[in-house]
Amino acid sequence: LARIALDAMGGDFAPRATVSGALQALAELDPAHSIQLVGRAGDIERELQGLLAGELAQLAGHRARLEVVDAADVVDMAEKPSAAVRGKPNSSMMLGLKLQADGRSDGFVSAGNTGAQMAGSLVILRLHQGLSRPAIPTVFPTAKHPVVVLDSGANVDCSAEELVQFARIGSVYAEDVLRRRNPGVGLLNIGEEPEKGNAVVKEAHQLLERAGVNFMGNVEGRDILKGENDKGSIDVVVCDGFVGNVLLKFYEQVAPMIIGLLQGAGVTPEQLQGALKQLDYANYGGAPLLGVRGVSIICHGKSSPRAIKNGVKAAVQAVESRMSEHIGRRLSEGASGAAA
């Protein structure tokens, strides 16, 4: 029952990759769900016709669940976010977000200009009460279970109180999207002891003890990939967006490097594919901008059709689990808990 607006013009390979990904998502989703392709109607129709007459002909039955929403403008990948929000209200990105604010759509997905998507989401969807900033979670594949790391890039400097906010909204994300019960939250730090770390992290440690989350204490870099620390299972790791972004990009490069090394040693591609497929980021689609009142899924600029497909599926899951509503409720509980 989710209506997902997809920025058909966003990303390095749009609109081919976005239209193709939309059709592939519909083929895998429950028939109750539909997609709004937002962008230049002529370009979108042309791609649709080409794909349905060619490589995706077998998906023609899903065409009826696609609505094309015309948007005259496109936000450029290098455009300044504030300029895009103010100057391009009729862009595929801003119109796609507006559909949700108007109650005509349930979620938004884009592989376009990330800064513009963040700014537009803040202005058009607005933040939940109890938050000073949104956050972007990233799901880190591990040998045990995927672990959510947030913030992974929206905020370069964070206060202790903001790290607590990330713990609250990251917990809801782990419950609604990763289906964890009572998710364990770790604070990323350089040692286990509460007195370790810089001033912000030390203060956050104290605040998290009484923040209404399942706080498991500090986690170190190694604990992320273990999915646990000495106190138990870790589902959510909280850190500022500088550290989170560096870690994310570092980790993205690990699998390609390992694959190169192993192929040099004569390991077969089949063995590799089987072993490492759980480390493939494309499995996890886009990342939601957590904290806004609605669903705004940020995809990588280089998204393939498969990545777009998984981004749409991520939006459906966020809508169906009512994640945004749960975040709003959790934050009001957190605020009252702190006041009590």
Add this chain to the structure above:
Amino acid sequence: LARIALDAMGGDFAPRATVSGALQALAELDPAHSIQLVGRAGDIERELQGLLAGELAQLAGHRARLEVVDAADVVDMAEKPSAAVRGKPNSSMMLGLKLQADGRSDGFVSAGNTGAQMAGSLVILRLHQGLSRPAIPTVFPTAKHPVVVLDSGANVDCSAEELVQFARIGSVYAEDVLRRRNPGVGLLNIGEEPEKGNAVVKEAHQLLERAGVNFMGNVEGRDILKGENDKGSIDVVVCDGFVGNVLLKFYEQVAPMIIGLLQGAGVTPEQLQGALKQLDYANYGGAPLLGVRGVSIICHGKSSPRAIKNGVKAAVQAVESRMSEHIGRRLSEGASGAAA
């Protein structure tokens, strides 16, 4: 011609691992080099006799290059650094450092209490002029060439000027120990553009442009493992000790995780060993505390004899390349360059 003092009592497996590692290092080093085993003489002699009568009997010829230096006290792994420096001048750690200050030794290696080693090195060896803090570099194995990341844990909060100091001393380390000519220095950040990042990193970017190092601009997490960014080869990556420590511990966990996944997929141990041996941290021995006037090598508490051996070899290399002297000279050049 290097005389290396080894803290025989330091580390979880001391003195067995330290004495064994010392003998193995002597067997591989040029016969001109010698080792001072600093610690409880009775314990050390007992280990020596046991090892030379047993598993290391073939190394008996190297016994003459070992000197046992008696030290009554031992710094505990959990002891407060300041208490160890003030209260235990006759510990193996403080005496081992003092040998160097007195001109009786050329380098110091320990797998003991890292905080105490840092504090003792600062007090006994003292900092080079031009520095406000020492830094710990970590060599990150990559598919291309090893990359030095610093600081990796000595400093949780750093100023822009301190990041510049790390760039200077990290460059000397890359020249003297990794044998790189004109090493490329990258500033770890969340984007390529100079205006990205938090306030400290933005200021550091400006300062690094005229710091007398081969500055290659920003590097992102992924560029570390590539050993290059768009501008060219990267040998040194500069960051604060919080980010560096998180990254280091994260990376240490990558290889064990990948090995587990691949073995589950039927890749043979021989294939794995061949492919991943260049990612083994134990290859790189300990890390020097950069900035002190002398050589102080910090080893992991869980050091095996092989890790101790490589720590001693790292000390020899630092002594032979006259790294500390080069750091002092580079810093005085940097200071005059900035004044000019």
